[in-house]
Amino acid sequence: MTDELTHFNARGQAHMVDVGDKAETHRVAIASGLIRMQPTTLRLILEGGHKKGDVLGIARIAGIMAAKKTAELIPLCHPLPLTHLSVDFTPDEAASLIRAEARAETRGQTGVEMEALCAVQTALLTIYDMCKAVDRGMQIDQVRLEQKSGGKSGEWNRA
Template sequence: MSTLTHFNAKGEAHMVDVGDKSVTHRVAVAEGHITMEPETLALIRSGTHKKGDVLGIARVAGIMASKKTSELVPLCHPISLTHVEVELSTADSPPSVHCRVTAETRGQTGVEMEALTAVQVALLTVYDMCKAVDRFMTMGGVRLVHKSGGKSGTWDLKGSG
């Protein structure tokens, strides 16, 4: 297992120096879901929620969050994203919304944190918009499923996709 890179020799937190890393095309894919009551899912699918288009607003919230990641995660580098796609889909069993985010950049550090942040905030937005009708919603399964680019190459979570 690798050592933790966000600590210096004294054990103090610091931002990792990526200045000597090569600029490469980097991609990260993350996913997660929020489960809910069947009636809540029906409300989301119908598009008649009084707060508006739940999935559309969650999609935009995820994109916005990916761009703010370095402001939310203390040791995360601010990076220039070249592409962010937030995919939201629904499922009946269990009643849920699934979120999958692909983030890309050409840079010296990866975009895993941006993809993971986008998933979390998109799901949190679904919760926020629906909490008045369903307090039993549960978010879970947030994880990285793919990364590519950089010195470590490509990594895929087995069984994802």
């Protein structure tokens, strides 16, 4: 891990990091986040009673689509050929929330952390969008990188 911000050149100007000399390796990143809601909202989602359709199915597709467009959304992010992207949801009825987890993979010269994070955030925003008519107080929390592997910096896991 470096203690320097890599997206700035010697003059302090923003630039895209040159990854041309980096070795291609299998890169994996897992990100997660959650959305808190009213128990009735969660029940509506889980029972499939939402008039807009399958909330989690649509949120999954939104997350996958977002990961594929990460370089268009984050200005200095490299466009990457994703070899795998999954978005999974775990409802917690006792806490009245849904946890989202995204796993992004590529074989390349730079990591897929941003793609995994973008997938999680967009999936959670999609749940909010689809359910805001019944619960405007939903809250998105704890969007974070859980682990990454590959590349020069190797393995990293959230403690």
